[in-house]
Every structure is written in C-alpha cells, then in structure tokens.
Amino acid sequence: MTYATLNRSMVRSIAGLAASTLVAVLGAAGMANAADTLLIRNATVHTLTSEARAGTDVLIREGRIVEIGRGLSAPNGVRVIDAQGRPVTPGIFAGLSRIGLEEIGLESTTGDHAQRLGQMRPEFDVSLAYNPAAMSVGVHRSNGLTFTVLTPGAASGGSLVAGLGAPVSFGESGILPQRILFVDLGGDANDLSGGSRAAQFMLLRQAIVEARAPNLVMVHDERLLSPSGRQVLLDFLKNQGLIVFDVDRAADIRNVIRLVREEKLRAVIRGGSEAWRIAGELAAAQIPVILDPLVNLPDSFDDLGATLENAARLRKAGVTVAISMRGSEVDDAGKARQAAGNAVAHGMPWADGLAAITRVPAEIFGIADRFGSLAIGRPADLVMWSGDPLEVSSAALLVVSNGTVQSLESRHTALRDRYVERVRSGAAR
C-alpha cells in the first residue's frame, strides 16, 4: 500500500459521497469494538447532505446509523433520547492540529509534532507519535469534536516540507490510513529556506526533480531527500496525493497555483489570509482553502489583506472553504464552532459555516465515508447540542463517536467536580 493510493481512495469517496450506498459504506474501514444502539427522538437533524429536518429521529444500531426519519419505532429495550427539537449534527472537525501529539506546549518532552533533523524528510510521519490517551483528546471529544488531522509542524531546524499527517478519530478507531503531505511557505518559513521565500519554491522544485528521477546520479551531499523520502514524494506526485500548503500572501498563493498546475499536484491552501484577493483564481483551479475566520489583523507582512470576510468572499466566488484555527496549541481546536459562527456573522451562509467544520474537511481529506455527514449505513459520529451548534453558548449534550456514546466527562470536569463543592462550602483556600 502506498500513501498516494490511499489518497486516491479519498478522491473516490468524495466523488461517491452524495450517492453513498449501504454497500459502499459497509466496505469502509473497520469499526471499533464497543458499538451502541440508541434512538434519538425529535431532533432537528443536520445531515449535511440535505436540508435540516425538524422532528426527526435517528436510529443507531450497533454503532451504525440505520434509519433517519419521522416517527421511527423503537426496537425493544433500546435506549431512547428525547432531543426535544434540539439540533443533531455530525461530529465537529477539530482542524489541523497537534491534538495527541503534544501534551503541554512549552514542554518539549511532551511535544512530537515537528522534527528538527535539519533535513527535508517528507517521510516523517507524525502520526506515529499520536497518543490517544492525551488529555486533549478526551477534552475535545467531550465537547463534540470527533476528528482531526494530525499536522506536522515546520520547526526551526527542520524543513519547510514538514512531513506527513493523518486523519484521526477521537473514537476508538484512532488513526486512519490516509496520509497528507504538509508544506510551509511564506515569511515565517524564511529561516527554513536560506532567508527567502523564492528559495522555498526552488527547494520544492529540486525535491520534485529528485523524486522523479530516482536514478539521478548525485553526490550524496547535494541531495535534498533520503531514498525513502524520494519514494514518498514520488508516490504523492504520481498518484496526486493531497498536499497542504500553509501560505497566506496572495502572491505566494499564486505561485502555489502555478506549481500545482505545472506539476499536476492536488493541493489545499491552509491559512490563506489573503486568499480572498485571488478568489476567482482559486475557484478556477479548484483548490480548497482551510482558513481561520478570526484572522483579521496584519499579524505579519504576509497578512496585510486579512479580513473577517475572507470566508464569505471565498464562498461567494465558489471556493471550497473549511475551517481550522491558526493557533496551533491543542486548546485552540476548541474554538472551531466559535470560528464558524464568526464567519457566519460576517457574511458566510450558516449552512456553509456548519459544513466548513463537518462535511467539507471530511471531503477534503477523503474521510467523508466516516465523518462530516449523517447517512444510513455509516458509523454513527454525531452530536446533540443544547442549541445552535455554531453558538458559543451552546454545549454538547450527547456525543457519539465511532458508533459509541462518549462520556461527557474529562480531566476538566474531574477537576471542576473536585473543587465546586469546596467553593460552595467556603473551603476553597
């Protein structure tokens, strides 16, 4: 199995999404162990593949959605949850993150998201460091986030080709087989490219040449890539594996579009604070943008065009938009719903806002058969909310991930519960 063939399967699953059949879904990756059976009654169900439906029931049997409709009959002994009209959505995307790769941001022994080998190592697969027992996994899952894409970082002393990331479920199934290549561009990557963003494209082109000509005779010192790195990169080139370019300035994004066209790559823009400026070109190139809608200040000279309307303008131009926070701390992911709500407050249609943290990222990363929408035959991955899922004042009341009802408790609630009575009795001192 190769990385890129996995990515090809993603393409197929995107294409087949709307028409997914029970057979196709049953053929999807294996499901986990504990699977629950329950009936959610009288919910407003956002399937993400059709209009929201009020007064609708969802029947989950042994972890899979088996019926969505009105007035479903409850099988004997099944657990019934009365949603009282509350919204039910697919589980929320936690963005491109370090969740499970880092316990504490400032403690290097707990962080594994980046290599500092001083070499370009596209074969660096960060998912090998994933720890499903990390505190952040349980915290985010209890708040209705059910999947993320583990993302390698381009650290000082590493490479602008950050390495491979992978989608991961916060349910029992863990790391999924897809692999995505991450590349970091722009002014803040200048220290990884000899001080110039022009050299970033030069290095990428050189790496591509090396990968495509594995028998090229080179003195060892002149090589950018190791033999295994060449193999991984070649796989992505031949099979159009998904490459995420972290880039903000419009002029840099244009260079990416050109590279993608000339080298026949399949790309996603991450960041894209100035993407709206060339929205038409991105739409024409069919390159999605994964952005943080809260970025509106000129944090750097790559972000002078940053605006709260980035998401709305891109959507209006027909660009596919997903949401991921710019901040890379593990807690940042918790702002995904808030970010989507803010995009809506600044002009993005509400349905697009919800899709940007559910269906769209699942499609981009080739995992739409597992995440991002609700359909019969799928493993249940859904959340019932106290109110509008994009509202900051809404909370997750029921979380089903990978077919299993998840605890709403976490290390956070354990700490809360230890101290709440002490405060009430005056003993918190």
Add this chain to the structure above:
Amino acid sequence: MSTQNPRNRCLTLAVALCSTLLGVSACSTTGAVAKSDAGATKSAAGTRAAPSSPASTPTPVYPSTYKAVETPPTLIRNATLLTGTGARLDATDLLLRDGKIAAIGTSLAAPTGARIIDANGRWVTPGIIDVHSHLGVYPSPGVEAHSDGNEATAPSTAQVWAEHSVWPQDPGFEAALAGGITTLQVLPGSANLFGGRSVVLKNVSSVTYQGMKFPDAPQGLKMACGENPKRVYGNRRQLPSTRMGNVAGWRAQWIEAQEYQRDWRQYEARLAAGAKDLRPPKRDLRLETLAGVLRGEILIQHHCYRADEMAIVLDMAREFGYKVTAFHHATEAYKIANLLAENNVCAAMWADWWGFKMESYDAIPENLLLVDAAPGSCAIVHSDSSEGIQRLNQEAGKIMASALRMGQQIKPEHAITWLTRNAARALGIDSVTGTLEVGKNADVVVWNRDPFSVYALTDQVFIDGNLRLDRSRPRGAPESDFLLGQPATVAATSETAP
C-alpha cells in the same frame, strides 16, 4: 504559513522557544482590584499616577491630553439595558449628555438637537473593558521592530512604563473597538518578576498615547509568577531559576523599596521640622514604582497561574503591607476562590485557554464560574490577545455554556459584570465607568442582538458620549496609518496572474 499564535501567549519568552514568528507577545499578566469601593475608587491615586518621589507633591508627568469630543446629546430609546450593576432593564431609555449618562428611564424627553437612536429592543451595555492587553506594545504587524512589551534584560524592571512603548497606530485598537472595547489596560509582558508600569487607555484614535491615556486612572505594576521569569533568567544562569528564586527576588526588591521609602520619609520629616541645607535622597525610578505600590497609588496586576503561588503572593503582600489588586490568568483561581474573595482580590481569566504550559495544565473552562460563586468575589474575563479582545462578549458566552453543562444558568445581566463593572474595579476606575448609572462616563455599546451570541455585532459604540463606531455608516478609511493605502486590502485583479 502562519504558525504565529494570535493569542500572543508565550511570546516574551518565546524568542528562545518559538521557532517562527516571535516577537509578538507577551504572555499573560495579572491584575486584581479590591472589591471594596474604598480600594477600587480612584481616590487620589489616579491623579498621582506618576509620583516623582514619595516625598514631593506629585506633579503628573507624561499627563493625559485626552479631551472628550464635544457632541450633541444622544437619546437611545426602547433598549434592553444590561446596566453592569447586575440589573436588566427592558424597554428603557438612556440619555447621554455632556459625555455622561444623564438619565435612565422610560419615555425620556429628547433634549433639543439630540441624536435619537431607536434601539427597538436591541441590547445596550456599558463599554467593554479589557484589563489585560498588549495592544500597542506588541502591535500588529508582529515584526521584530515592534517587540516593545518586555524589557527582558533584568528580573526587576519596575522603572519601565508600558505607555512609553505604546504605538498608537496598532490596527488592533480599531479592531477591538468593533468588539465594543472602550477602555483597556496595556501591560508590560511577563518575562520579569517586576515587569513595569501598566497604563489604562481609552480606545480613541490619537497620534500620541497621551491622547488615549485615561485621565486620572491609576497605573498598575505588572508582576509575574511562575514559569516565565524563572525560565528567562534561569536560562541565563541567574536568579531566578526556580520558584523559590522568584519569591526571593520579589522580597529583596520590596525590602529595598521600604528602605527607599524610609529615607524619603526621614528627609520629609526633617524638612518639615525646619532643617536647612538638606540633600534629598537620590531618586530611583525602579524604587519609585515600588514605593508607589506601598503607598497604595499603583495597583498590583499580578500574572500568576497556580493556586499555591497566588497564596504565597498574598502572604508576601501582607509581609510588606501592600495590596494585590488582581491576579491575571489565574488559571487555578477556582482552587482558592474563597481565599481570593476574602482578600478582595480580583481574578482576570480566560474562557478556554489550557494546556499550553505546565502551570496551565489544570486550567478548566469553569474557572471563572467557580471564582464567581464565592461570596464577595470579583471575576473578570480578560483577553491577553489581539484576537480575544475583539470578542470578550463571546468569551463570556462560552463560560455561560460551561455553566449550562453544570446545570446552571447565568443571566446576561450578571455575565456582563465580568466585562465591565468588575474590570473597572480592577483598574481603579469604577467610580467613573463600567456601569450604566447616572453620572458615569457615557461609555456605551448598542448591540444588534444578545451580546453573548456569536452573531452579535456592535451597532454603535460611544466613548464619553462620542459616537466612535456606527455600523450603519459606510466603512471609512482605516484609522491606523499603517493600514492606509495598502494595496493588499483590495482584491487583486486576475490579469496580473501569470
């Protein structure tokens, strides 16, 4: 690429730690204010914000040049008022005149020439106050040349004043205004045990910081607990490299300050007794700041995460006879909520920051709720972030969601106190702003809907009665000179594409 964290949380220290983009931030501070009106009201402290010595009659230095814009009265009719005193008044009118709140009631008559805003049930709150910002001292863009928030060259730099680093052209100020921010405290970063003096600013457009300086607001002194000072100086093999080193470092400074104060008092006493040809003690800017704290004129804003360290700081304050006004960040404040309340110390907190450093590992989203539940508490939502300051209302909304998960309901009229009245207390300006009460400054926000909604936008923002923002007007040029005329703020044309 964008690895920069908009929260600016670890910047100070980050230079050594973050591989990319640095320079931007400052890592959290603290601040608390006494709950008692005596402690919180400005008394004389504000006017003596810059005492030249413990002895002399202070002449304000670097004085505020802010003058409220003269503006016709404004009558806001039929609003849903969250007064910031804990009350909600439906279908109520609010009259702003001569920069003050002139009347609150029903069927108020419009003075001649008044601007009339029919709120039609929209929500009106006091101006939002952020007690923890680094706008201006870590401005956008976060280039090296803008890294002006941490004088990280010695563990005690109580002599520096954040206001002398403020760049009034920071585009973050106008962005914060759109989030309803009318007043903010700008602090030095947290690299040092004593980081320097803070300044309270009005969120008005000015070429000089003096034009933004909140008249008569006391300055604060930024202090920092825990990891940041010991990391910065420990890496240089100097004190402090440990938490015990932090405490020893603070105490040594307070002892110096007490001696300094004693020397000046002796001098004053001799002068008063008619002694001739006395030489005054030598002025020391660092010790002047600390002496200002001992005299109660400068408010302690103490960056501190862990409960055990906050308790040590309270003991230290008793040892040297000063007051801690607020702990900032205070991610473990919930563990000592009663202790903080009994000491009249505010806690300024985030809604959902956790896990980014060991001392924030026990941060929980319910932190503020538990602090708030202690009788006599003073809970504040703060930002420490150029992004967060734009939506403190949403931060409060998230905390309300945490309450829901505990089976509690927080009313909007209560939640607003975290962003207005309590924040004003922590800055010693609660006698003039932070609530909608007759006689207070007309710092007022009209929201298009429930302000704790993610969809809420500010329709109008008034500072001292002057309409600073009006969403119904076409957007004008950016206030920041930096953003003026930037080609990147307009859409690129496709023709230029290769």
